[in-house]
Amino acid sequence: MTRPTPFHSRTSALNEGQRWEDWEGFLAATMYSLDPLVEYNAVRLGCGIFDVSPLHKYEVRGPDAQALLQRMVVRNLAPSRPGRGFYTVWCDDNGKVVDDGGVFHIAENHLRLTSTLPSLEWLIDNSSGFDVTIEDVSEELVGIAIQGPTSRDLLRKLTNVDLSALKFWHCTDADVCDRPTLISRSGYTGDLGFEIFVRPEDAEKIWDSAMALAPDYQMRPCGLVALDMTRIEAGLLQIDTEFISAKQTLFEVQTISPLELGVGWMCKLDGDYFVGRDALREEKANGTSRWKTVGVELDVTYIEKYFSEFAMPLHLPERSWNEAVPIYADEAQEHLIGRGTSGMWSPLLKKYIVIARIPPQYEKLGSRFFIEEVIEAKTFSIPATVVKMPFFDPPRKKA
Amino acid sequence: MAETYDAIVVGGGHNGLTCAAYLAKAGQKVLVLERRHVLGGAAVTEEIYPGFKYSVCSYVVSLLRPEVARELDLGRHGLQIHPQEFVYLPMENGDHLLTHGDPHKTRQEFRRFSKKDADRAGQFEDLMYRMAFAVKPILGYKPPNMAAPSLRDLSTLKEFGGHLSGLGKETFHQLTKIMTMSADDFVGQFFETPIIRAMHSLSGVIGTMLGPKSPGTAYVLLHHYMGDLDGAFSAWGAQKGGTGMVSEAIASAARENGVEIRVNAPVSQIIIENGTAVGVALENGDEFYAKTIATGCDPHVSFRKLVDEKELPGDFVRAIDNFKFRGSSGKVNIALDGLPAFTGMESPRFLSGAIDICPSTDYVEQAYDDAKYGGFSKRPAMEICIPSINDPSMAPPGKHMMSIFVQYCSYDMDQYGDRDQQREAFGNAVIDTVQEFCPNIKDLILHKQVLTPWDMEQMIGLTEGNIFQGELTLDQLFFSRPTAGYADYKTPIRNYWQCGSGTHPGGGIMAMPGRLAAKEILGGKLVI
Numbered sequence A: 001m002t003r004p005t006p007f008h009s010r011t012s013a014l015n016e017g018q019r020w021e022d023w024e025g026f027l028a029a030t031m032y033s034l035d036p037l038v039e040y041n042a043v044r045l046g047c048g049i050f051d052v053s054p055l056h057k058y059e060v061r062g063p064d065a066q067a068l069l070q071r072m073v074v075r076n077l078a079p080s081r082p083g084r085g086f087y088t089v090w091c092d093d094n095g096k097v098v099d100d101g102g103v104f105h106i107a108e109n110h111l112r113l114t115s116t117l118p119s120l121e122w123l124i125d126n127s128s129g130f131d132v133t134i135e136d137v138s139e140e141l142v143g144i145a146i147q148g149p150t151s152r153d154l155l156r157k158l159t160n161v162d163l164s165a166l167k168f169w170h171c172t173d174a175d176v177c178d179r180p181t182l183i184s185r186s187g188y189t190g191d192l193g194f195e196i197f198v199r200p201e202d203a204e205k206i207w208d209s210a211m212a213l214a215p216d217y218q219m220r221p222c223g224l225v226a227l228d229m230t231r232i233e234a235g236l237l238q239i240d241t242e243f244i245s246a247k248q249t250l251f252e253v254q255t256i257s258p259l260e261l262g263v264g265w266m267c268k269l270d271g272d273y274f275v276g277r278d279a280l281r282e283e284k285a286n287g288t289s290r291w292k293t294v295g296v297e298l299d300v301t302y303i304e305k306y307f308s309e310f311a312m313p314l315h316l317p318e319r320s321w322n323e324a325v326p327i328y329a330d331e332a333q334e335h336l337i338g339r340g341t342s343g344m345w346s347p348l349l350k351k352y353i354v355i356a357r358i359p360p361q362y363e364k365l366g367s368r369f370f371i372e373e374v375i376e377a378k379t380f381s382i383p384a385t386v387v388k389m390p391f392f393d394p395p396r397k398k399a
Numbered sequence B: 001m002a003e004t005y006d007a008i009v010v011g012g013g014h015n016g017l018t019c020a021a022y023l024a025k026a027g028q029k030v031l032v033l034e035r036r037h038v039l040g041g042a043a044v045t046e047e048i049y050p051g052f053k054y055s056v057c058s059y060v061v062s063l064l065r066p067e068v069a070r071e072l073d074l075g076r077h078g079l080q081i082h083p084q085e086f087v088y089l090p091m092e093n094g095d096h097l098l099t100h101g102d103p104h105k106t107r108q109e110f111r112r113f114s115k116k117d118a119d120r121a122g123q124f125e126d127l128m129y130r131m132a133f134a135v136k137p138i139l140g141y142k143p144p145n146m147a148a149p150s151l152r153d154l155s156t157l158k159e160f161g162g163h164l165s166g167l168g169k170e171t172f173h174q175l176t177k178i179m180t181m182s183a184d185d186f187v188g189q190f191f192e193t194p195i196i197r198a199m200h201s202l203s204g205v206i207g208t209m210l211g212p213k214s215p216g217t218a219y220v221l222l223h224h225y226m227g228d229l230d231g232a233f234s235a236w237g238a239q240k241g242g243t244g245m246v247s248e249a250i251a252s253a254a255r256e257n258g259v260e261i262r263v264n265a266p267v268s269q270i271i272i273e274n275g276t277a278v279g280v281a282l283e284n285g286d287e288f289y290a291k292t293i294a295t296g297c298d299p300h301v302s303f304r305k306l307v308d309e310k311e312l313p314g315d316f317v318r319a320i321d322n323f324k325f326r327g328s329s330g331k332v333n334i335a336l337d338g339l340p341a342f343t344g345m346e347s348p349r350f351l352s353g354a355i356d357i358c359p360s361t362d363y364v365e366q367a368y369d370d371a372k373y374g375g376f377s378k379r380p381a382m383e384i385c386i387p388s389i390n391d392p393s394m395a396p397p398g399k400h401m402m403s404i405f406v407q408y409c410s411y412d413m414d415q416y417g418d419r420d421q422q423r424e425a426f427g428n429a430v431i432d433t434v435q436e437f438c439p440n441i442k443d444l445i446l447h448k449q450v451l452t453p454w455d456m457e458q459m460i461g462l463t464e465g466n467i468f469q470g471e472l473t474l475d476q477l478f479f480s481r482p483t484a485g486y487a488d489y490k491t492p493i494r495n496y497w498q499c500g501s502g503t504h505p506g507g508g509i510m511a512m513p514g515r516l517a518a519k520e521i522l523g524g525k526l527v528i
């Protein structure tokens, strides 16, 4: 059964249409208002508050804590110090992505891993020979994310730490409303923002205190639709959309490597061993990547033209979509080459953006191909061009 | 030797900037000359009171054409519009009407007043949508020259005729009605509740010196639905940082394409040699020369101020002199120390869209009666926005900026007394009326800017303070804007072009006059 999170007394009172979905067994608001665009806009204009409690969380402690995580994830954690955080994916032995999440270096010999899927077993399996203790704190810690241009100003009112000193993907112990928390300057929206880990017993108090400041900082509670739209603009990946965990599929064709997923930049192939390193080295050396993951932009004038064939005005999706859409090399749709994995009309950029998985020869900026669009049950080919991803990357994110 | 350009645009309003951006995209060397210290004209943001951004004139974006946003990549240049979720209409009896972005909720609200009205709301919306769809193509055409139609004009008319004949009988019938009826009569076909009728018909009179019961006002309602057609593409709402940031986004696109923009550069005269415009002279005596001169100013300024009468045919001069301006609207902008409390308001969130003070059509008509012969409404109809509820950049935390668009305030108030006293009295009438619906307003006022049509004329050169560079009535639209024979952005003077909202398709933050003018200047083809 889907369970409420410790914020539920508050979030359910705000959820106007009672629209919820299942996020790892928890009730997560799809949207709070009746129009999710309002929430999406709040994240880009003021800020949004998200209940991100369903993330799995693990404390890794001991002299080898850093070494264990280094062995597990693709990112180079060598420069890690207490106070740093990293976004990373991790792989199986075949170099195929298993999950993604955050590594937070909380203190000497103490790191925290967050993940979308349960990862305790994965951690334990990898830990033999390491001097560590591993604790699943998924239910002992809950979380909120406050994301958007005013997030820092709002959070300043609630905490004792100097947030101007907290750089992008850095974290710090902090009292929020006099309760112990970990604040990390990170998030899933590509904007200025923070994630705050709190104890369940403090959840309501912290939520209430933040919401009391909402009118002054133009903050709104935001659901998963707004989260999906902002993460697509930020070019961030989503499990079960951009990739399927290699743990959850038996079929080679459904797996994907970090090099194929567009996160090759984070894999330190010439460094210390990590799970999947050798397979990835081979993939790189032999050029056997099947895919590249890129951002593309659809030419909306064609969509408009095709709608006019039915004497209809242009209609664009009002929110993001997350399903595989065929990509063809040719307009006649004879050569299927890839898929769009998620996409949206970006109200902010005024562009129709899609995250796409295509063969490596189409990876270059400016490459062109066609994405299928069905209008009135008829299939059309919409010209698409590879553009820079993230689609939206405001200076304030790191400023 | 004075500097020379391919094109000079007079006026840095959003249309002038749009025209400049498109000309530069086509490779032209372009100079924009703006009289004021800021860009934007009637789409301008100014920090009049420290920490508070005022959308001094226009306050809501609804008609901005998606093709312009796309072609000039305005998203990247800072266009960011927060959609309007609610319209809150307080009533004299303490009740209120609240419309939601969600049609079911709105319908539910209408049912409190009339079940019939609730049921007809959908029908009304559908009809308006269909009619707007029918006439929308007009927005994208250069108006035909009806006196001497060209081949291109004829094919435009034929295409449009074909489009219209595709409408059903009922829609076509209603279309002929909306062209001629008063807003109230038209809306009255569907709704019986006074406040619902008033809410709809108010948009028919904005910017015109006509009442909701004056014939011909229904058509303007359609304009409002044209923006809706663009669905996800455009949003009816507030630009981040005020409407001036729309102008700034266009200016940024223009600069990126190489346009040179100068502010504090009032043009005093178009330099004309042998019936051909060759340059402009500034008030300070500087001269600039170009092959093309385009004016984003209104028709009166463009032809009666910047050009010597001798250069123009007599009938053209008469037509321009007969072009109706008749400013009818005032603007009051207020810095507030906190969030105002409107009577009956359940949540401050409901104030984040528009707050319309128009309890009934009779109320609005009465407001018109007060101002018809000069002066201003004692209890005006108003559209209020508090953009700072959603947009942190408009005011410091916890403070708010309130924009009040006021209907009616006439241009010739001075016949009733000293202008400054009249302005003061007008501002007081506005605040007193707001107070009827929002008791704590006076306690919150930190600063107040009051603009009458006369002030708008002084400030941005809008003749008689007409907000649309000339009334948007049917006789002044399409091939008659600004006058028959010169609706194609040309003028009687060679190489002197028009690109402001005094041309088709008219006023509002639409950027279409600028785009269509650039297209004509470039010989019918834009470079995108």
Ligand SMILES: Cc1cc2nc3c(=O)[nH]c(=O)nc-3n(C[C@H](O)[C@H](O)[C@H](O)COP(=O)(O)OP(=O)(O)OC[C@H]3O[C@@H](n4cnc5c(N)ncnc54)[C@H](O)[C@@H]3O)c2cc1C
Pocket: B010, B011, B012, B013, B014, B015, B016, B033, B034, B035, B036, B039, B040, B041, B042, B043, B056, B057, B058, B059, B060, B061, B062, B063, B265, B266, B267, B268, B296, B297, B298, B301, B329, B330, B331, B405, B456, B459, B460, B461, B462, B466, B467, B468, B469, B499, B500, B501, B502, B506, B507, B508, B509, B510, B513
């Ligand atoms: C009070 C008010 C409220 C409004 N509200 C809305 C609204 O909410 N939504 C909406 O869509 N529309 C609204 N409008 C209408 C809309 O703002 C205008 O139609 C639009 O901004 C006009 O743009 P433009 O570029 O055509 O002309 P303008 O904005 O009039 O630009 C002309 C420019 O020329 C400059 N200029 C004048 N003379 C000279 C000279 N001699 N030399 C150099 N430069 C000169 C002016 O300073 C100005 O910058 C409103 C208008 C007003 C006045």
